[in-house]
Amino acid sequence: MTEQALRAALLKLQGKSPLPASQFTAAQRGALDQFARQTGAVKCLRQGRGDVYSVCNQAVFDAHVTQLSPQVEPSIAEQLPLRAQHVAHARDSKARRHQHGSYYPLLKAVGDTVSWREVERGAELALSAATREFGAASLSIQSDDAWHSERALWLVENQALFDRTDWLPEGTQASLLYYGGQLDGRLLSWLGHRPRASQVMLFADYDGVGLSNFRRLREALGDACDFWLMPQWESKLARYGSVQLWRDTLRHFTTAVAQLPAPVRELTEQMQQLGMALEQEAVWLPAS
Template sequence: MPDSLAKHLSTLLQGKRVPVSNISARDRKKLQSLFATEVLEEVRIGAGRSVRLCDHPALLVYAKKYYPSGLEKEVRLDGSPRSSAIAHLRDAKKTSATDAEILTLRAGGNVDILSKNGRLLPLTEWCNLADVAAVRLDDASQWAGSGVMAIVENLEVFFHFEKIGFEADLIYYAAGRLSERALRWLSSPGMQSCQIVHFGDYDPVGVDEYLRLKKACPGRVKMYVPDDLEKLLSRYGKAELLEDSKAILLRLRNNRDKTTRYIVSLMDRYNCGLEQEILLAF
């Protein structure tokens, strides 16, 4: 019989949600520390509630601690052979090969700014051909850079970044929250000449990620805030974005960062948050 907790962890690590009704009281107790540390979060989805993942690296550590041989040995996945193979591959990579990750990048202009061991990465040439490029990041990587880097939370904005009209030398797709490895890289000596602009959702999670990045790279991080943010948020905001992150919002209200205070004041005034994809609409 499959381990129910392992099955839930596997589902969450694939980026999927787990309905609260599917989690037994026993498994809920085991997960309690992950809720307390905001690795997991309970959110309302339609008429029900689900659990979603907020901190992928932290959940990986938890999974490897309790399932050292890998989640895939504990879970029997149902479905077509192809979907099962994909699911197993994702789990296998994330539980047994966590010593590296992929940086998904786009060139923002005609100047290459990343180098390794003194050799310039021909990112502009790659992106002129394929639009998107990827490089390996591990703990031994010595990627160095300068110029302006835009760190983008969501995929659609990453693909159509030029529609925003912001000039950046490099565009990095964060896919939600940055890993601890990525933060170590961005704060490394070779990246000290790189200015960073965070493009995230205008909700508690997006602002919290900006502050996390700012703490790791002091003096080099800003959050992109359009001049008409209040107008956009009041018209197109979603109350669910606050409902899902009450604990984070409560913590943000005590933060003294100027940008944070401004965005939090708008969220409180209009009782909603705003997804960053709205930046592509006008």
């Protein structure tokens, strides 16, 4: 029996014994049957046209429930962070949906006039000043907040592009946001809730994961975002492209490619022709 199925079955039965078998999934019924054979704390009886499960040894039943699910009072649980609730439910912070409610993007200013404002609260993050003083800054974002910047927002997949910004077009005034491989769903929800910047630009690896992230970004923003193609990308793809990276991310590429806009099509066609993918760091390499 799986611990998860048994926990769910015992918690259903707790305080509601007897309970029709139809209230349990097949996995939960199997777990209850095995639990009944091993402990004698539960029994299954025929009643009318179906079976019912009931507790026949309350002390043993309660001991196993506590072992599987320590629990806390509902009035206390409601005030706890989600992962703390999961620990109380299953001794495991990741036992159920475990994503934290808040998200804290790492931001860095390029240029000396970059700021973010939350007009509904009258708050401001002077990002250029914070970058000069501390190297980077962050916001606690919620999808329905009003944070906005008059400058562009660039999303970069790898930290090297966040640390060193001389790859950006000359004269750029923008916020850089480092997202580390996969665009978080909370970030996408925040970006899609209302306009956040004058322009949203994604610079990702030219591989299946990077293109899949662009597809997801377009689902949230539509045409209000762009995919950045580095200068001389064609030559760099041919010279520095990786067959292994192409193979490793081909599944993501195949899923994403049909949903990408025309400006990215030339890139995807050359990737397919060469059977290669290209990492972001090639932006600093000579084309020939």
